[in-house]
Amino acid sequence: MTEESMDIDMSMPTNTVEEFLRMERMPHIWCPGCGIGTTVNCFAHALETSGLDLKKVSIVSGIGCTGRVAGYLKLDSFHTTHGRALPFATGLKLANPDLKVVVYSGDGDLTAIGGNHFIHAARRNVDMTVILINNFIYGMTGGQVAPTTPIGATASTTPYGNFEEPFNLPYLAESCGAVYVARWTAYHVRHATKAIKDALRKRGFSFVEILAPCPTLYSRRNRLGDGLDQMKFYRDNSEVKNDADTKTVGLSFQGKVIVGKFVDKDKPTYLDSMNAFYAQKFGDKYSPYKG
Amino acid sequence: MKADPKGVMAGAFFIDGDHACAEGAIAAGCRFVAGYPITPSTEVVERIAERFPLIGGMFIQMEDEIASSIAIQGAVWGGKKAMTVTSGPGFSLMMEHIGLAAMTETPCVFVDVQRGGPSTGLPTLPGQGDMMQARWGSHGDYGIIALCPNSPQESFDLTIKAFNLAEQYRIPVLLMLDECVGHMTERVVVPPAEEIEITPRRYWEGPKEGFLLFKAAPDRVPPMVKAGDGFNVHVTGLTHDERGYPVMTAPAQEKLVRRLVDKIRLNSEAIIEYREDQTAGADIVIVSYGITSRVAIPAIEQARREGAKVGHLRLITAWPFPAKRIRELSGHVSCFVVPEINYGQMVREVERCVAGRTRVERVSHGGGSVHNPKDIYAKIMSCGKEERR
Numbered sequence: 001m002t003e004e005s006m007d008i009d010m011s012m013p014t015n016t017v018e019e020f021l022r023m024e025r026m027p028h029i030w031c032p033g034c035g036i037g038t039t040v041n042c043f044a045h046a047l048e049t050s051g052l053d054l055k056k057v058s059i060v061s062g063i064g065c066t067g068r069v070a071g072y073l074k075l076d077s078f079h080t081t082h083g084r085a086l087p088f089a090t091g092l093k094l095a096n097p098d099l100k101v102v103v104y105s106g107d108g109d110l111t112a113i114g115g116n117h118f119i120h121a122a123r124r125n126v127d128m129t130v131i132l133i134n135n136f137i138y139g140m141t142g143g144q145v146a147p148t149t150p151i152g153a154t155a156s157t158t159p160y161g162n163f164e165e166p167f168n169l170p171y172l173a174e175s176c177g178a179v180y181v182a183r184w185t186a187y188h189v190r191h192a193t194k195a196i197k198d199a200l201r202k203r204g205f206s207f208v209e210i211l212a213p214c215p216t217l218y219s220r221r222n223r224l225g226d227g228l229d230q231m232k233f234y235r236d237n238s239e240v241k242n243d244a245d246t247k248t249v250g251l252s253f254q255g256k257v258i259v260g261k262f263v264d265k266d267k268p269t270y271l272d273s274m275n276a277f278y279a280q281k282f283g284d285k286y287s288p289y290k291g
Numbered sequence: 292m293k294a295d296p297k298g299v300m301a302g303a304f305f306i307d308g309d310h311a312c313a314e315g316a317i318a319a320g321c322r323f324v325a326g327y328p329i330t331p332s333t334e335v336v337e338r339i340a341e342r343f344p345l346i347g348g349m350f351i352q353m354e355d356e357i358a359s360s361i362a363i364q365g366a367v368w369g370g371k372k373a374m375t376v377t378s379g380p381g382f383s384l385m386m387e388h389i390g391l392a393a394m395t396e397t398p399c400v401f402v403d404v405q406r407g408g409p410s411t412g413l414p415t416l417p418g419q420g421d422m423m424q425a426r427w428g429s430h431g432d433y434g435i436i437a438l439c440p441n442s443p444q445e446s447f448d449l450t451i452k453a454f455n456l457a458e459q460y461r462i463p464v465l466l467m468l469d470e471c472v473g474h475m476t477e478r479v480v481v482p483p484a485e486e487i488e489i490t491p492r493r494y495w496e497g498p499k500e501g502f503l504l505f506k507a508a509p510d511r512v513p514p515m516v517k518a519g520d521g522f523n524v525h526v527t528g529l530t531h532d533e534r535g536y537p538v539m540t541a542p543a544q545e546k547l548v549r550r551l552v553d554k555i556r557l558n559s560e561a562i563i564e565y566r567e568d569q570t571a572g573a574d575i576v577i578v579s580y581g582i583t584s585r586v587a588i589p590a591i592e593q594a595r596r597e598g599a600k601v602g603h604l605r606l607i608t609a610w611p612f613p614a615k616r617i618r619e620l621s622g623h624v625s626c627f628v629v630p631e632i633n634y635g636q637m638v639r640e641v642e643r644c645v646a647g648r649t650r651v652e653r654v655s656h657g658g659g660s661v662h663n664p665k666d667i668y669a670k671i672m673s674c675g676k677e678e679r680r
C-alpha cells in the first residue's frame with residue numbers, strides 16, 4: 001500500500017482530535033514517550049474520518065495503562081475489570097446492536113487474564129473492533145512479564161529473562177475466527193489509523209494489534225533507550241507484508257517486525273447467524289432480534 | 292408500571308423453583324441472560340433459552356461465570372434488564388463483578404441456587420453456605436440486597452421483586468435459592484401482566500446539559516442513562532466523582548463509598564421483608580430462611596403442642612438484615628434458635644443484634660440434606676428446659 005492511496009488527510013492540524021477527547025481530564029497519566037497516546041491519536045483520527053455517528057460508538061477498556069484509554073475519550077466509555085472488557089462489550093453489543101462497540105486494552109489484559117474471553121469473542125464473531133496495545137509488558141503494575149514478552153527480554157518477574165514462548169497474536173486472532181486482523185506499530189501512525197478505520201467499518205470481530213513503546217518499564221529494563229529509540233527501532237526493523245500468513249508473523253526480542261493487514265474476510269456475525277438460524281427454525285413466529 | 296404482557300405466561304402451573312425463577316425474570320422484563328451451566332441452577336437458563344427467542348430476549352451461554360457476570364452489566368448499559376444464574380463455584384467466580392456492579396451502580400440480578408460447599412462440594416444437594424459470601428463476598432464496602440425464597444411461588448415473586456429493587460436502588464440484587472427450593476415442584480400462579488407491578492429503570496429525563504451520572508437523588512440513588520443516548524457517560528470501577536471520573540483520594544472514596552453503603556442502610560426499612568408467626572409473647576423464636584423455614588414448621592408445631600411458646604421469624608431479605616426487629620424481640624424472647632444448612636452464618640447477625648441480652652442457639656447442618664425437624668425440635672425443647680430451670 002502506498003501512502004498516497006490512503007484516504008486520510010494527515011495534513012490537518014492534530015488538535016482536531018480534541019473534540020474526541022475529554023480535555024477536562026488532561027493531562028493524562030501516561031509517561032513521556034509512552035506509545036499509548038500516539039495510538040489514541042490514531043484512533044481519534046480514524047473516528048473522525050469513519051463517518052460513524054459518535055453517539056452510537058461505545059468504548060470498553062479493561063485495566064492497565066492502556067485500560068485508561070476509555071476514560072479519555074468523549075464517547076460512552078466503560079472502564080471495566082482486568083481482563084473482562086470483551087465479555088462486557090459482548091453484553092453491550094448484543095443488548096443494543098445499533099452500537100459500534102470498540103474494545104481498547106492492553107496485551108496482558110486481553111490475552112493473559114482475558115485470554116479465554118478473547119478466543120471466545122473471536123469464535124462467536126461478535127461484531128466489535130478490538131484494539132490491542134502490545135507493549136510486551138504489564139505496564140500499570142510495574143513491568144511484569146506478559147504472555148507477549150519475547151524470549152530473552154527481562155521483566156520484573158523474569159529478572160533473568162523470559163523463557164516462555166509468547167503469543168503470536170495475529171495468528172491467535174485469525175485461528176479463533178477474527179474477520180479482520182492487522183498489526184502496526186506506534187511508528188506507523190498513518191497505517192495504524194487506516195487499519196483502525198477499516199476495522200471500525202468491518203462487520204464482525206476485527207482485531208488491530210499495535211506495538212507501542214513502554215519506555216519507563218520495558219525499554220529501560222531491557223536497555224533499549226527511550227521512547228524515541230524504540231520508534232526508530234520500529235522504523236528500521238518493520239517490514240510491511242500485507243496478507244502475510246499469520247503463522248509467520250511471530251515476534252522475537254528486537255527481531256524483525258512483520259506489519260500489515262493479514263486477514264480481511266467476510267463471515268456472518270453472531271447476530272446474523274442467530275437470526276438466520278431461528279428464522280429457519282421458527283418461520284414467521286420469529287422476529288429478527290434487533291435488541 | 293405494569294409488566295409487558297408479551298413475556299408473561301399467565302396461569303397456574305406445576306413447575307420447580309428454578310423454572311419459576313425464569314418465569315419471574317421474564318415477567319419482570321428481563322430480556323438479557325448470560326450464564327454458564329452449573330447444577331442445581333441450570334434449569335433456570337434452560338427455561339430462559341427455550342423461552343427467549345420468541346419473546347425478543349437474548350440468552351447467551353458464556354465461556355465462564357466471570358464472563359457471564361460482566362456480560363449482563365454490558366447489557367444493562369445497553370438498555371436491557373439482565374440477570375445471571377449460578378451456584379457455589381460459579382458464585383465464587385462472580386464476586387469481583389458483584390463489586391463492579393455495586394461500584395458502578397449497575398442494576399442487575401444474580402441468582403445463586405445454593406448447593407453444599409466448599410469447593411465442588413455436593414453439586415446436586417442443598418446447602419445454605421453462601422449467605423455471608425452474598426453479603427461480603429466482593430472486596431471493599433458496599434450495600435447489597437439478598438432475597439431468600441422458600442417455595443417455587445416465592446421464587447417467581449421474589450425474582451420480580453429482585454429486579455424491581457435493582458432498579459429502585461441501582462444495585463445488584465442477589466436471589467439466594469437453595470437446591471431444594473430450586474428443584475421442588477409446586478403450584479405456581481403467574482398473574483396476568485396487568486397485575487404485575489414493575490419498577491422501570493430510573494432514566495434521566497432532564498436536560499443533557501450538566502447531567503451527572505453519579506449525582507444522587509435525595510434517596511441517594513443517581514439516575515440512569517444508556518449507551519447510545521448521547522450522554523458520553525464514563526463508567527469506571529475506580530473511585531469516581533459525580534461525573535464518573537476517577538479521583539484517587541480519601542475524600543472522594545469517603546463520599547462515594549459512604550453513599551453506596553448508606554443507600555441501602557438508610558433505605559433498609561423500606562427494603563427489609565420478613566414474615567412473623569406468633570412472635571408476640573413468644574419465649575423462643577426460630578429465625579430461618581429458604582427451605583429451612585419450611586423444615587422448621589413441624590418442629591415448631593410439635594413444640595407448641597407440648598406447651599412451648601414458640602414464634603417464627605422467616606427472613607425474606609437476608610440482606611439487609613432485620614436488625615431492628617430482632618433487637619425488639621430480644622426484649623421479651625429468652626432464646627433465639629437459628630437452624631441453617633451451614634455451620635453458622637445468619638446466626639451471627641442474630642447474635643450481633645441480641646448483643647448478649649438473650650441466648651442464641653444454632654442448629655447447624657453441613658449440607659447434603661435438609662435438617663431432620665427432630666433436631667430443631669430438640670433444640671427448642673432444650674432451650675425451654677434451661678429457661679424453666
Ligand SMILES: Cc1ncc(C[n+]2csc(CCOP(=O)(O)OP(=O)(O)O)c2C)c(N)n1
Nearest residue numbers: 063064065066082106107108109138139140
Ligand atoms: C483481577 C486483577 N488482577 C490483577 C490486577 C492488577 N493489574 C492491573 S493492570 C495489570 C496488567 C496490565 O497489563 P496490560 O494489559 O499489558 O496493560 P498495560 O498497563 O501494559 O497497558 C494487572 C496485572 C487487577 N487490577 N485485577
Ligand code: SF4
Nearest residue numbers: 030031034065139214
Ligand atoms: S508505564 Fe509504560 S505503558 Fe504505562 S504509561 Fe508509562 S510508558 Fe506507558
Ligand SMILES: [Mg+2]
Nearest residue numbers: 106107137139
Ligand atoms: Mg501491556
